[in-house]
Amino acid sequence: MAAALRRVDDRADRLHVRLDRPEVRNAIDRAMVDELHEVCAELEAWPRILVLSGTERVFAAGADIAELRERGRDDALAGINSRLFVRIAALPMPVIAAVDGWALGGGAELAYAADFRLAGENARFGQPEVGLGIMAAAGATWRLRELVGETLALEILLAGRVLDAAEALAAGLVSxxxxxxDLLKAADALADRIAEQDPTAVRFTKRAFRAPRAAHPEVDDLAQSVLFESPAKHERMTAFLDRRKP
Structure with a gap:
């Protein structure tokens, strides 16, 4: 069976993975889910920035409908896609989704799980699930509301509204x-800026940012207590002060 993913760039500070099932518009099937879990396991053990992209004119046009049609109650309860996307969102280092062309259904939900979404000029985001007799159950019902607000999220989820790139930017769905x-160059440029920072500080900041409101400020104080003792803090602050000396 052909691989569902392709490694485009594999460096010490980042991994760029391309969804690579162009014959079915990068539909997310169980094989792709399994391969993305393997990517997650690697990045949990060796934290790096993850860049996700699609092929020409499509990011991912949803779940594989032929496979989805045969799934039953137990498959739904197993959360095949939803648990993967939660794992991607929880990766130690930031995740960048470079989205061009269609990002529909599970493909859009995969993008929502990223920390950053950059859009190509042809990007389209939508959730067609209710038209197929199911619901968007891999994160859209809660992540999309957080990202674009309740009113617009309901229009996308219940009325089939599709956002183009300009609308996604105006709504704050993409940055x-x-x-x-130029999309992949822009994703690399963003990864470059993140890679310039102290990786431990980046990891702690991401974790604190994703923590529930009730966990603050304790989670911030604990994270800062660790960072205050790190060699990188002393080295970076010393370098900053040295640059300011006349």
């Missing part, structure tokens, strides 16, 4: 829109 030819 920037780029020409399709």
């Amino acid at each position: 920037a829109v780029h020409a399709s030819s």
Whole structure:
């Protein structure tokens, strides 16, 4: 069976993985889920920035409908896609989704699980599940509301509204829109900026940011107590002060 993912860039500070089932518009099937779990296991053991992208003109056009049609109650309760996307969102280092073309259904929900979403000019986001007799159950019912607000999220979830790149930018779903030819360069540039920071501080900040409101400020104080004792803090602050000396 052909691999569902392709490693585009594999470096010490980042891993760029491309969804690579163009013959079915990168539909997310069980094989792709399993391969993404393998990526997660690797990045949990060796934390790096993850960049996710699709192929030309499509990020991921949802779950594999032929496979989805045969799933039953036990498959739903197993949370095949939802638990993967929770795992991706919880990766130690930031996740960047470079989305161009269609991101529908589970493909859109995969993008929502990223920390950053960059859009190509042809990006389209939508949740067609209710038209297929199911619901968006892999994160859209709660992540989308957090990202774009309740009113717009309900229109996307219940009325089939599809956001183009400009609308996604205006709604705050993506942080920037780029020409399709420049999208991956923009994702790399963002990864470069993150990689310039102290990786331990990045990891602690991401964890604190994702913590529930009730956990603050204790989670921030605990994280800072560890960072205050790190060699990187002393080295980076010393370098900063040395640059300021006349």
